[in-house]
Amino acid sequence: MTENTRAFHDLREALNQPGCPVCRLVERDTGRYLDNLLWENVNDPGLRGEIRRALGFCREHTRMLVSRPGASLGLALIARDVWGEVQRATETARLPAPKARRARAADLAAGLLARLTPRGECPACAYARAMEDLYLDILLERLLGEDGLLAAYQASGGLCLPHFRQALTRVQDSAVYAALVEAQRAIGQRRLAELDEFIRKNDYRFRDEPWGRERDAWLRAFNALVGGLLS
Numbered sequence: 534m535t536e537n538t539r540a541f542h543d544l545r546e547a548l549n550q551p552g553c554p555v556c557r558l559v560e561r562d563t564g565r566y567l568d569n570l571l572w573e574n575v576n577d578p579g580l581r582g583e584i585r586r587a588l589g590f591c592r593e594h595t596r597m598l599v600s601r602p603g604a605s606l607g608l609a610l611i612a613r614d615v616w617g618e619v620q621r622a623t624e625t626a627r628l629p630a631p632k633a634r635r636a637r638a639a640d641l642a643a644g645l646l647a648r649l650t651p652r653g654e655c656p657a658c659a660y661a662r663a664m665e666d667l668y669l670d671i672l673l674e675r676l677l678g679e680d681g682l683l684a685a686y687q688a689s690g691g692l693c694l695p696h697f698r699q700a701l702t703r704v705q706d707s708a709v710y711a712a713l714v715e716a717q718r719a720i721g722q723r724r725l726a727e728l729d730e731f732i733r734k735n736d737y738r739f740r741d742e743p744w745g746r747e748r749d750a751w752l753r754a755f756n757a758l759v760g761g762l763l764s
Contacts, residue, residue, distance in 0.1 A: 540671045541682075548685040551753065553693035555668045556760050563661045567598055570656075571607040581614055586653035589615040594657035622648035669700050676709050683712055690753060691720035693760040728754055 540558075547554035574580050584590070589611065590598060598608060626645040676682050692700060697717060704710045727750035734742055756762065 548689040555696045562664045571604045575607040588651045591655040687716045695760040
């Protein structure tokens, strides 16, 4: 099975689950990437160099890393590498000479700041972005046509706003654009109706009415606004 075929089937399955399908798949794949890094690739010199240049990982992916059970040794190796880079920068930083205390602190600090600024992107962010591009391209390529994804997309919660914006920058076909926007419009109308129903049922006059899908409409709405899988 090719990567594109696998991505297509994964998208179809993800469209049947709550939330943005691209968010769901990218989070899954990034988790697998981090697991492979910790358990199989942590001693890879090229990857270690990439991590050093990036001065580690962004906050979100650091949180994902440290949540991995039993990963302390791999994390210690990564932290040792990165802090070694930081320490070398601070230990070799220029300081004002004893007889030249009037040297501008801002000029001296600028040199150190340059060495403490990442020279590369968080490796997990780069991987996640590549997977986002793959899934969005497959969605657009296979939205229409025989065995396309349109029906599943129409029945789903749609793309989150960040991924919808990304899809709009990548769409090339006017028919695909029209189908995507019309589907997203209908999904948005359902979302607003569910929010209205949630708000109505919080009125004391209707509090005895049973809850339906609108019970967590507010949470799903925020998921759709910012992306990710809030809980």
